[in-house]
Amino acid sequence: MELIFQQMPIVIGALNQGFLQTLKLFSITLLGAFPLGLIIAFGSLSKIKAISLTTQFIIWIIRGTPLMIQLLIVYYFPGLVLHTPIWGGGESGRFLAAAIAFIINYSCYFSEIYRGGIQSVPVGQQEAGLVLGMTKRQIFFHVTLLQMIKRIVPPISNEIITLVKDTALARIIALQEIIWAGQAFMKGSHGISGAIWPLFFTAFYYLIFNGIVTVALSWFEKKLEYFR
Amino acid sequence: MSILEVKNIRKTFGNIEVLKGINFSLEKGQVLSIIGSSGSGKTTLLRCLNFLETPDAGVIKVNDEILFDSADPATRSENQIRKKRLHFGLVFQSFNLFPQYTALENVMLAPKLAAKEKKIYDTEREIIKSQAIEIIEKVGLAERMNNYPHQLSGGQQQRVAIARALILNPDILCFDEPTSALDPELTGEVLKVIRGLSDSNNTMIIVTHEMEFARDVASHVIFMDGGGICEQGEPRELFENPKEERTKQFLTRYKTSSQTFPDFLDKN
Numbered sequence: 001m002e003l004i005f006q007q008m009p010i011v012i013g014a015l016n017q018g019f020l021q022t023l024k025l026f027s028i029t030l031l032g033a034f035p036l037g038l039i040i041a042f043g044s045l046s047k048i049k050a051i052s053l054t055t056q057f058i059i060w061i062i063r064g065t066p067l068m069i070q071l072l073i074v075y076y077f078p079g080l081v082l083h084t085p086i087w088g089g090g091e092s093g094r095f096l097a098a099a100i101a102f103i104i105n106y107s108c109y110f111s112e113i114y115r116g117g118i119q120s121v122p123v124g125q126q127e128a129g130l131v132l133g134m135t136k137r138q139i140f141f142h143v144t145l146l147q148m149i150k151r152i153v154p155p156i157s158n159e160i161i162t163l164v165k166d167t168a169l170a171r172i173i174a175l176q177e178i179i180w181a182g183q184a185f186m187k188g189s190h191g192i193s194g195a196i197w198p199l200f201f202t203a204f205y206y207l208i209f210n211g212i213v214t215v216a217l218s219w220f221e222k223k224l225e226y227f228r
Numbered sequence: 229m230s231i232l233e234v235k236n237i238r239k240t241f242g243n244i245e246v247l248k249g250i251n252f253s254l255e256k257g258q259v260l261s262i263i264g265s266s267g268s269g270k271t272t273l274l275r276c277l278n279f280l281e282t283p284d285a286g287v288i289k290v291n292d293e294i295l296f297d298s299a300d301p302a303t304r305s306e307n308q309i310r311k312k313r314l315h316f317g318l319v320f321q322s323f324n325l326f327p328q329y330t331a332l333e334n335v336m337l338a339p340k341l342a343a344k345e346k347k348i349y350d351t352e353r354e355i356i357k358s359q360a361i362e363i364i365e366k367v368g369l370a371e372r373m374n375n376y377p378h379q380l381s382g383g384q385q386q387r388v389a390i391a392r393a394l395i396l397n398p399d400i401l402c403f404d405e406p407t408s409a410l411d412p413e414l415t416g417e418v419l420k421v422i423r424g425l426s427d428s429n430n431t432m433i434i435v436t437h438e439m440e441f442a443r444d445v446a447s448h449v450i451f452m453d454g455g456g457i458c459e460q461g462e463p464r465e466l467f468e469n470p471k472e473e474r475t476k477q478f479l480t481r482y483k484t485s486s487q488t489f490p491d492f493l494d495k496n
Contacts, residue, residue, distance in 0.1 A: 128324035131278050132338035132396065133314045142341060146328045227328045228378040 004197060010190045011198045018181025019205050025098055025167045025177060030160070032103035037110030044115055055111075062108040067101070068169050074101040075173040091176055098170040106163060113155045117148035150224040157217040164210050178202045229292055231256040231431055232400055237286035239272055246272045247283070248455040254400070254448070257429045261442035261463070264452035265478060270435040273452070274402050277433070278318045279309045290315045290399055317398035321405040323385045325377040331388045332373040335360040335395050363391045367421050383414030387421055394425075401425070403434040439482050443467050451475045 043055035062070070075097040079085030087093035121144050129139035168179045182199035185192050192198075230253040239247040247269050254260055262270045275281040277288065279296070282304065288296040295312040296303050303312075325334050339356045343349040364373045367387040377385055386406055393401055403422065407415040419441050426432060426445050436442050442449060443463045450460040451472075459472045470476045 124322055124324040127280055131313060131318040133310060134341055138341050143326055227376050
């Protein structure tokens, strides 16, 4: 126990650094997947069959295979199969590959939630906009969007909380996120080796962060209660 | 010159011919009531006039300008249709107010977006707002204009919807069974507003099941049956002296049912 207290400052420092990478991956995934998901949702709602079927096919592939495998493919495929390593060997290359895999994966999940949200807004809302001379674009941004957002906050919240924990999967391509940082103390890192507790300790980081995310999301949900 | 001329409008959904060649015209300031049983094509006709449905055949003219001609594909493009829509206003049976906006914001939204599109919103802002307030006062909701739709009764929501259509100054204001979704005790306030509009010389088309109201307010009545116009004429003539057998049957059915609920047909 005493040993743990001695190791604590060093471990916390290393875990904080790993968590920063986790946080970066989390934020960039949301930043990319929120808008990309919307574009994919429009694709699967498209009246042009070729577009909607292609989009639905892609969604099927992405949702039907493990994110871990997608990470491996995105990271290794260009170098090992195409012999054009586009990511470079460093941490920044791994981060870029991870970010792209995460954004693609999450935007497909988001797109299905968006689609449900858009379809659940009564068609009368769009018709009211049309007879008032609005363009389809105006109707989407000024009439449909907020009603859609209100409806999708609970399911999107679920995905966001899952994303916080899913970032750990990036460990598979050796991205130096918090699990990687915790695990490093087993093999030896910062002069400490054979310690497994730092790895267990990472769970607190996830727990606390998800607590904050949950509070923020329910605040947002409350904010939208002003209309029905 | 007629303000509205409708020629040979046809519309088919799948195998069902919903409109079988509708012809009528309307003079400025006239109020046309369209009556008929459910499924007779009344709502589809209104939706065609507002371009929510595209007729399979026919011509629609407003002030002698051809808005729609099934033979001329140029009149069917999205952008064209959007501008032409503004000749008509439509009040829906189910109000369709935008729930995230207050009553005032609901009324202001369309003119505001139009002004933004023309990049004149900054100079027009106050004018639009004062117009909106004026119209909301006209439908008797000055005190509720900062309420959200869910805080309003059905009758109040429908009055906001009327104000929202009025602010765009349509040539012809259409009502699709404006009181059918309302509790009987709330129909009166809505009918009163519509009556007020007819008194101030607005051109209107009202699809309704309120026979008393149709007879009082309309200057012309069309009875639709099975996708066609079965009979039309002056309200007094059509209600008291129907010529067609189907009109007689329809009106008799209505009289019997209205005797069961005498209250809500008389209130206006």
